[in-house]
Amino acid sequence: METILEIKNLAKSYGKLKAVDGISFKIPPGICFGLLGPNGAGKTTTIEMIEGIIKPSSGTIFYKEKLIDKQFRQEAGIQFQSTALMDFVTVREILKLFTSFYEQTIPVEQLAEQCNLIGFLDQYATKLSGGQRQRLLLALALINDPQILFLDEPTTGLDPQARRHFWELIESIKKQGKTIVLTTHYMDEAEALCDHLVIVDQGKIIEQGSPQELLGQHFNTVCIQIDEAEIDNIPVDVATSTQRVNHQIQIETEQLEQTLSKLIEAGVNLSSMRIRNRTLEDLFLKLTGNQLREAS
Amino acid sequence: MKKTLSLFLVRNREFIRDKASLSWNLVFPLLMIIGFVFAFSGDNKPLFKVGYLEPTPTNSETTNSGRGPVHYPLNHPYIQWIPFTELETGINRVKHHQIDLLVELTAQPRYWINSDSRQGVFLEQLLGDAGVDSALKQPVTGRPVRYIDWVLPGILGMNIMFGGLFGVGYVIVRYRKNGVLKRLQATPVNAIQFLAAQIASRLIIVVGIAIIIFVGCDIFLDFLMLGSYIDLLIITILGAMCLISIGLLAASRTDSEELAGGLLNSLSWPMMFLSGVWFSLEGAHPAMKQLADWLPLTHMVHAAREIMINGTPLGELTSEIWILSAMTLFFLCLASILFRWNKN
Numbered sequence: 001m002e003t004i005l006e007i008k009n010l011a012k013s014y015g016k017l018k019a020v021d022g023i024s025f026k027i028p029p030g031i032c033f034g035l036l037g038p039n040g041a042g043k044t045t046t047i048e049m050i051e052g053i054i055k056p057s058s059g060t061i062f063y064k065e066k067l068i069d070k071q072f073r074q075e076a077g078i079q080f081q082s083t084a085l086m087d088f089v090t091v092r093e094i095l096k097l098f099t100s101f102y103e104q105t106i107p108v109e110q111l112a113e114q115c116n117l118i119g120f121l122d123q124y125a126t127k128l129s130g131g132q133r134q135r136l137l138l139a140l141a142l143i144n145d146p147q148i149l150f151l152d153e154p155t156t157g158l159d160p161q162a163r164r165h166f167w168e169l170i171e172s173i174k175k176q177g178k179t180i181v182l183t184t185h186y187m188d189e190a191e192a193l194c195d196h197l198v199i200v201d202q203g204k205i206i207e208q209g210s211p212q213e214l215l216g217q218h219f220n221t222v223c224i225q226i227d228e229a230e231i232d233n234i235p236v237d238v239a240t241s242t243q244r245v246n247h248q249i250q251i252e253t254e255q256l257e258q259t260l261s262k263l264i265e266a267g268v269n270l271s272s273m274r275i276r277n278r279t280l281e282d283l284f285l286k287l288t289g290n291q292l293r294e295a296s
Numbered sequence: 297m298k299k300t301l302s303l304f305l306v307r308n309r310e311f312i313r314d315k316a317s318l319s320w321n322l323v324f325p326l327l328m329i330i331g332f333v334f335a336f337s338g339d340n341k342p343l344f345k346v347g348y349l350e351p352t353p354t355n356s357e358t359t360n361s362g363r364g365p366v367h368y369p370l371n372h373p374y375i376q377w378i379p380f381t382e383l384e385t386g387i388n389r390v391k392h393h394q395i396d397l398l399v400e401l402t403a404q405p406r407y408w409i410n411s412d413s414r415q416g417v418f419l420e421q422l423l424g425d426a427g428v429d430s431a432l433k434q435p436v437t438g439r440p441v442r443y444i445d446w447v448l449p450g451i452l453g454m455n456i457m458f459g460g461l462f463g464v465g466y467v468i469v470r471y472r473k474n475g476v477l478k479r480l481q482a483t484p485v486n487a488i489q490f491l492a493a494q495i496a497s498r499l500i501i502v503v504g505i506a507i508i509i510f511v512g513c514d515i516f517l518d519f520l521m522l523g524s525y526i527d528l529l530i531i532t533i534l535g536a537m538c539l540i541s542i543g544l545l546a547a548s549r550t551d552s553e554e555l556a557g558g559l560l561n562s563l564s565w566p567m568m569f570l571s572g573v574w575f576s577l578e579g580a581h582p583a584m585k586q587l588a589d590w591l592p593l594t595h596m597v598h599a600a601r602e603i604m605i606n607g608t609p610l611g612e613l614t615s616e617i618w619i620l621s622a623m624t625l626f627f628l629c630l631a632s633i634l635f636r637w638n639k640n
Contacts, residue, residue, distance in 0.1 A: 051482055053638065070484070078482040084474030088313035089306055100302035101483040140479075 001064060004029040004148055004179050005050065010059030011203075012045050019045045021203035022059070027196075029147075032170070032180040034194030036187070036280075038288050042203040043183040044081060047152055050181075051078055063148075074103055077146030079137045081153045085125040091136055092121040095143065102144035115139040115169060131162030138169060148179040155189060167192055187280035197280075201288050211280055218286060219278035221252040224259065227272035231263075299485050303493035307467070311501055321459060321505055326512065344375045344415050347386045347398040378578070387434075388606055390416070392441035392520070397423075408434040441605055445520040448513060449600035450573035452506050453535060457567055457593050459502035460539030461546070461560045464494055468547040469556040472639060481637035491632060495540055502536050503529075522607030528600060530610060534620040535596030541627035542592070548634040567593040572601075595619045 005027040012020040020042040027033045035043045048054040050061055052073065061068040063075075085094055095108045112118050115135045120128060125136060134154060141149055151170070155163040163186075170193055174180060184190050190197060191211050198208040207214060228247045241252045253259040256275065263270060312318060378395060380386035386398040390408045396415035398408040407423060409416035420433070471477045480490060513519060521528075546559045570577070570584060571593035577585055588594045599616040602608035610617070 053478060053481060073482070073484045076482075078479075080475065080478060080482070082475060083479045084476055085479075086306060086310050086471075086476060088310045093306060093309065097302050097306050098483065100298050101485050 001029060003027060003062070004064060005181070006062040006065070007046075007050065008060045008062075010046065010049060010061065011057045012042075012049060012054060013057045018203050020049070020056075023200065023203070023205055025198055025205065025208065027148075027179060027181065029179050030177050031195040032174055032182060032193050034190045034197040035181065035183045035200065036190055036197055036284060037200040039185075041200045041288075043200060044152055046200070047150055047181065047183055051076070051150060074144065075147045077141035077144060077149040079134075079141040079149075079151050079154055081156065083137055085136075087124075087126055089125060090122050091117055091125050091128070094125050094136070095121075095139060098140050098143045104145055105143055106145050111139045111142060114142070114172070116165075131158055131165065134158060134162070134166060135169070138166075142173070146178065148181065149173065151180060151182045153183055153185060155184070155186065163189070187284055191280045199284065199287055206287055207283075214283055215278055215280070218283050221254050221278065222256050223276050223278060223282075224251040224253065224256075224263075225249070225274045225276070226251070226263075226268065226270065230269040230272055300489045300493045300496070303485070303490060304497045307493060307497040308500065311463075311497070321455075321501075322508060324455075326509065344397070344419055345378060345395040346375055346419065347378045347380045347389060347395040349380050349383060349386060349398065349400045387436055390436045392445075392605060394441045394446070399423075406434055408436050410436050412437065441520055444517055445605060446576075446601070447574065448517075448519050449604050450571075450597050452509060452532070453571070453593055453597040453600060454568055454573045455509065456502045456506055456532065456536045456596075457539050457564055459505060460498060460536055461543040461564055463501065464498045464540050464543040465547040465556050465560050466553065468494065468544070469550060469553055472547075472637070473551045473553065477637045487632060487635050487637070491544060491635065495537070495544070495628075498540050498543075499533065499536055502540070503532055506532055506536075519604075521604050523603030524609065527610040527613075528603045531596060531599045531603065531613070531616070531620075534617060534624070535592065535600075538592040538596070538620050538624040538627065541624050541631060544631035545627050545634070548631045549636055551639040567591045570594070572597050592620060592623050 003026040006025070008024050009022045010020055010024070011018065011022050023042070023046055035047065037043045045054060049056045049059075050068075052068075063069075063072045089097075091112075092108060095111060099105045099108065106114075108121075109118075112121055115138055117132070117135055117139060120132055120136075125133070128136060138151075138154065141151070154170075155166050158166065167189065170180065170182075174193075180193075182190070182194060194211060196208070196210055197214060199206050199214075209217070225245075225248045228244065228249055231249050243250050251259065260270075263273075380389075380398070386395070387408055389395040390398050390410050390413075393410060393413050396409070396413055397419045400406045407420075409420050411417070468477070471480075477490075514521070542563060543560070546563065547556055550556050550559075566587075567573075570588045571591050572588065573593070577588055577594075595616040599613045599620075602613060603610075
């Protein structure tokens, strides 16, 4: 099996608005596939069409190289962006409820251990903290031992500790050979977890590849940042480009050593200097623009 | 089946553990009964109720707001005249003290009174004074039907109506609004399995609460129950199913609790006032009666009252059974066709 999931010319329109405009991609089994894009780009619509929540306007979805059918729901694990759970029902009871929906399931205790829920099994699900709740939703997505797992912005709203912990969980799931489809706003998350990325904007794919391939294609520079107050004249002859961002001068250069020499020669105080490689966030802003957009 | 059973059990747990909601469901109808018993204990209604039978019911005098024919010697503001077309119905009312006297408006009027009714004995004296021959007296005996006996089937029906409509309607709208339905949609559970669990759970809850209220009222108020408990249970289940299916229909699409509340209120209030819960529709305007016939609660309350007060067997309530069954089927089919998991 070369691809576990393939979509061809998938589109969804709401009146004149094209939320998803003819997207196609293939996902090989066992990878973490990232779907990135600004608010309203069509990520969630795309993922929910695959999950069968939204009916596509056109296009075809293949699961395990066959047209998607009822068996998909038995074999897919799904975590939505925001889901409430029933009131006055404990974590254990919710896990047992979902166990009854599937032909093949993981024992509740094993799942609770995997998702660090052991201490909360007899607590009402509505009383869990944000991180605990996301881990419960992940456990529900894993309850049928899925072959493909959809995670729609799973760490939104979590504190940094909880996010890092969630990443560890996803890494452990990846090690089990499961295919993961992840949408996220956090570029560090995509960089840390995803093997392949698709960047969508205004319902269309604008770029795709592995994080390293994409960064290599779009950037051959490093970025030097110096406080605005420390620098009067920028030695422009060695910089590919310079710009002011948040009271800092940001210098992009292909030749780091020469640029640093020039800055020293110019008498720039380098005590506030930071040198960093280009990140997915830079790529994301380059591709989608850095103007504020309203979610549609 | 396993999926439906699991959803059913979870919904029941959710309801039972919501103590505020549970206690309100139990206490509210009891408070209403107590309130109405007090409210109806002292009023300015006519002191006596006299039923009359006429061979020609088209006589215009028989329709003047129940005040009766003006030529009759017992015409008085404190006497309310109630027309009857069937002798048996009238005698039943005398038997259970629902009317004090039944007379036949003929040249030689026969009359029926209940010897245990103080009002009946008093009216008989008045009849004698008016020259009616006591030899035509037809004695009747039976336990009196108090207002509480008459109103209890209505209160139980009303409680089932609110429990059925709002209990299932609001839950589904809440589930849709907060994404529980969307999460279930992403599992192998289908709409029929989900709806069946909701119906079964709500049915158990409303019928269970009705039984608790029934037993509680019986202990404290000792109301009249002449018919079969099984018959009453069957009518209760049929009526509850019908009302739950209307609740499902009202909640089949919307994710707005305000809209659902408005829809459910617009369904429940007419039923509360036009289905004979608090007062009889005998003598009401024909248009009102016709409207009431379209309301499931009318048929449920009427059938329950017939069983409880008159001891009518289920076999004689076939029209109510058919109407409730047909309405249930219609509303369930429509609800399942219109049902959607998602907000949009």
